[in-house]
Amino acid sequence: MTLPIETPAVLVDIDVARRNIRLFQDYADRHGIRVRPHIKTHKLPQMAELQLDAGAIGITCQKVTEAEAMVDGSGRITDVLITYNILGEAKLARLARLNERVSLSVVADNAAVIDGLAAHFARAPRPLTVLAECNTGADRCGVATPVEAAALARRIAGAAGLRFGGLMTYPPAGGTDRVQAFMSEAKRLIEADGIEVPTITSGGTPDMMQAAEAPVATEHRPGTYIYNDRSLVARGVATWDECALTVLATVVSVPSENRAIIDAGSKVLTSDLLGLSGYGHVLGRDDIRIDQLSEEHGRLVSDGPIGLAVGEQLRIVPNHACVVTNMVDAVHIIEGGKPKGQWPIVARGRVL
Amino acid sequence: MTLPIETPAVLVDIDVARRNIRLFQDYADRHGIRVRPHIKTHKLPQMAELQLDAGAIGITCQKVTEAEAMVDGSGRITDVLITYNILGEAKLARLARLNERVSLSVVADNAAVIDGLAAHFARAPRPLTVLAECNTGADRCGVATPVEAAALARRIAGAAGLRFGGLMTYPPAGGTDRVQAFMSEAKRLIEADGIEVPTITSGGTPDMMQAAEAPVATEHRPGTYIYNDRSLVARGVATWDECALTVLATVVSVPSENRAIIDAGSKVLTSDLLGLSGYGHVLGRDDIRIDQLSEEHGRLVSDGPIGLAVGEQLRIVPNHACVVTNMVDAVHIIEGGKPKGQWPIVARGRVL
Incomplete structure (x- = not known):
């Protein structure tokens, strides 16, 4: 079916997104886990409102300007956690203004960040909360031991x-x-210091349906679950039918029997591989590999005849949904299989 | 030296960019090659004007909306080649409007695209020109043989x-x-049909200093040469001093002796590898690898102690400059080593 949408375009099937939201909220409700979705996947106040309507207690953002855009975009977002070490006078001033408007929390994994926050607030x-x-194995930010976590808690308190x-x-x-082990010990040490631990928040879509196996955690922050993507299908966490976000592309060239070129390249699909081979899944065409992207071209190859015609539309599930919504200024909303207009991605590109 | 710029930020040293423009223009002038820079690297009318001032005959764009943004942004851009198969009524209408404003050319590698253009124009x-x-080995778009090129020429003419x-x-x-061999034969066939071949245009920064070795080509379309990047340094085509574009980032965490985290992730540096290992080069720190990116975090690792402090600024040469300018709304211009304000990247995100 050809959609009356100029390509390349990012489509979001809102019926699928609603079902995805419901699925995890129901699980979390059954297990007494609070849900604080990470908005990096959609970057849309309207989607955050769907998540709040379903029962989410607030949202997670990664940068201060992202939080500003979300709060500006919806009067119903009143509780925001920014899971980032925030440094520097410009960002601290933004943070202080935001702290007047909503219930705001941030994180810190070192004394320099805490001291900067403390001096400002x-x-x-x-x-400021x-x-x-804490580092439970991702080896990105976070203190390495419960003892260090307890030291940070004392410094903050x-x-x-x-x-x-x-x-x-x-x-x-x-x-x-590891979440269960680390957090239980850290909580014990902090409470032994006479400090309360109101929230223990963990994250991630891949393990969200096992969140209850770390009962020490009170809150979960899934992001990608609202849209899903090829990486989650590859992990067995979602099916193609549960992928709400697709890229609509047009075949612009079929220069050889087993090669076709589409008008979506890395400026839409991005180069994120997430451990996969190829740059996305062409729905309905398991035999095609997207083996190469340049900025505005995607190359599709097949072992047999590719059987595509110039002008044909394809829908592609990208490897990683979150990064795709950062590439375009708006998404096309699909409801009941029909285009329902565009939503501007107001928190796109907010890296400060 | 700490710059008074909120991070992460994309910086362009305009002195370096001017030298890079001059270097290739001088080579092209010596060899009688016309220069038509691809603006995908900078996406800035101001940079296109520097290229025109140096002697470029026009610009290259990849998409129609990119060309529109460039022409809207500078009254001095009067000659535009869009190196793309353009399809569909919406894009053809845009193209026709643009063809009233500037000297415009597009490309086609198949009959369906030519027939679509012909019906509209x-x-x-x-x-429309x-x-x-032609495919000279990149195996993306382009006809495979000079005989097919001659058939397209007849169809267009x-x-x-x-x-x-x-x-x-x-x-x-x-x-x-291969450019020399393919184009010489295609030109011979087309001229034998009584059709003139006004322009033969080839491209790419990696081989630009060997462009004269394909004397059949009349025009070259380098893009990345204006900024350079880590991929070109790795190829031996540029030095770090010739890299005009850098990403300014701040260390936000040093969670272990040999690991630090910066506030620039794939939303600034992108996941483009271009065959390299790691996601960029930290200037002055050959011992550091950027081994992992998430959207807002970059992970730096070293074999010995990393010796970085929270709050420290770093400058990073990305793997691929062109994709980085698509990630931010503005670049910070550096002149004489000092910030000179921001230029909005008006042709960013123009994928239609």
């Missing part, structure tokens, strides 16, 4: 202008056991 | 509303000999 009208970030909000981690896939 | 006030795209503009190719690195 000591003179602010409202204290700060969680200690002892700072004028700051309030200790609990513990945060972004575990690697398969890291649920 | 048969009723337009001005004919169309070049035949015979269409009311179209004018045959010549031949176009984007060769693979090291493909100069």
